[in-house]
Amino acid sequence: MTELTHVVEALLFIASEPLTVAELAEVAAAPPERVERALDALAERHAEGRSGVVVERVAGGYGLRAAASTTDVCARLVARSPDRPLSQAALETLAVIAYAGPLSRPEITRVRGVSADGAVAGLVDRGLIEEAGRGGTPGAPVLYCTTTVFDRVFGLEEGLASLPSIESLAPDEARSDALRERLAVVAAERG
Amino acid sequence: MTELTHVVEALLFIASEPLTVAELAEVAAAPPERVERALDALAERHAEGRSGVVVERVAGGYGLRAAASTTDVCARLVARSPDRPLSQAALETLAVIAYAGPLSRPEITRVRGVSADGAVAGLVDRGLIEEAGRGGTPGAPVLYCTTTVFDRVFGLEEGLASLPSIESLAPDEARSDALRERLAVVAAERG
């Protein structure tokens, strides 16, 4: 294992999004060919049957994921203790995704004003939100949407269509205008 | 590497927070002793100098983090949150919340003598503190407590229990008692 292999491993581990060879090369300040060799060595080390975490090549680049052999146990982790109440940060993040999703983490952060990374991770842990493909913006960030578990937890018989309408929530005209404006900004950024 | 070691590795990888031996044992449906052996094997595999990702004991559980040798490069990846040093005000606010939390902003202000609002907002932004419900005092102010991120940033193996005792930090307790007596005498004289 070269030093660069360790660096690439750490980068893939730290990132919440898959990384391209070009991104890895830029951040690690190394030639792309060396990064590719490091990825090969890493894929060797993190292969199915040899490790609990494997390197996977996806459209957006390279990322780490849990090995196939651990799927059932990982699912149990997600299913564990759903009874802890949701924090305010989690509830707000969930509301933004439910009303305006699918959204990427940077978009959620823009709406909330503070980083949503921790809240998103916690909601994924609980199975309330999940990946919904990738956005069209540069870097193709992962988009998140609510899950069927979410529908069941909140008793939404018709799914998101059963959410209380925003207008009924904010009878104050200024407020519902503000929401539309804010969501329009988000939508424009995405579009 | 046993199958259980792979499972534990995958669990630590996908979880967004450190996991305790008890949690790992429950989810993996394995006896705690075997989980501990798996953690040992994993720590061996993911040790500084041997891997880009290392096992750390933190917040009463176990988690994975980037190896020390890779932090400079990894910091470039997460450059949007540069490692600005914490200001004195931020450190003091953090100390108040860590030792006496959950606390509301007015309570923190009372201890420090100056407004804590700016410091609190900055610490929430950095993910070092979070909201922890509301207090029972009039106005039901939002209470703040430290997060697992706090435990990890400050390397607290057992979470807040790993903080040095407040008594050990103030060796001049006797002096402050003497000070109090002296002040009382002066006050009595001035009447």
Add this chain to the structure above:
Amino acid sequence: MATPSVFSLELDLDLFAGPFDLLLALVLRDEVDLAEVPVAEVCVAYLERLGATSDLDLEAATEFLVLVAALVEMKSRLLIPGAEDDEPLDALEAADELAARLAEYARIRAAAAWLGDRRHDLGRRLFRVGPAPLAAPRPPDREVMSSDPAALAAAITRLLRPALAVDLSHLPRRLVPVRDFLARFRRLLDERGSFTFDDAVSGLDRMGIAVAFWALLDLYRRGEVLLAQPEAFAAIEVAAVTASFRREAVA
């Protein structure tokens, strides 16, 4: 360089040389007489340090203001024994509370220092806060606890609420410009040649009188008035300096 903390402010006064927090401790232990502490010099020393820094940390600056204000208040109580007080303070209680709060704050500062050192010693520890880069396996079907969708509604309306403006209503705005009094006194002098200060400020509140007195001192500094007070607490007589005398003074 960040805004200096008042506690680490190094002072070099006739009375005392050392850090501000030591001075504070000595004052509280009665080892230094507060009446002798030149608070103005402490302020100047702090302002000089502030002038040498690039960015202003409002919180550190506020800390300084609060401490100096407390010092001034203590000193004024000392200098004017028995002066009438809006809220008479039980001196014993006040001393006790001050000592308790200083001790509590000292412990917090020690804890903050420990955290700062710890972070420095550990170096930067990086871990993932967001979700894993590739989807975790889907959860199996399971029983779930039910939640109220109204909580989601409340959460999104919270996000729509404009940020709270900082409430300053508890800080009374009492702007009494010095220049108003300068103009008023000059007019009086033009009309009458002299007046007594007490007459000129009768009916004003404390703040007004203080600013008026400042204006008076300013006129004196500029050489525009002569001041006379036969004895302590007697009326202050203000007289215009004649034009010819003023020209001489300026020349």
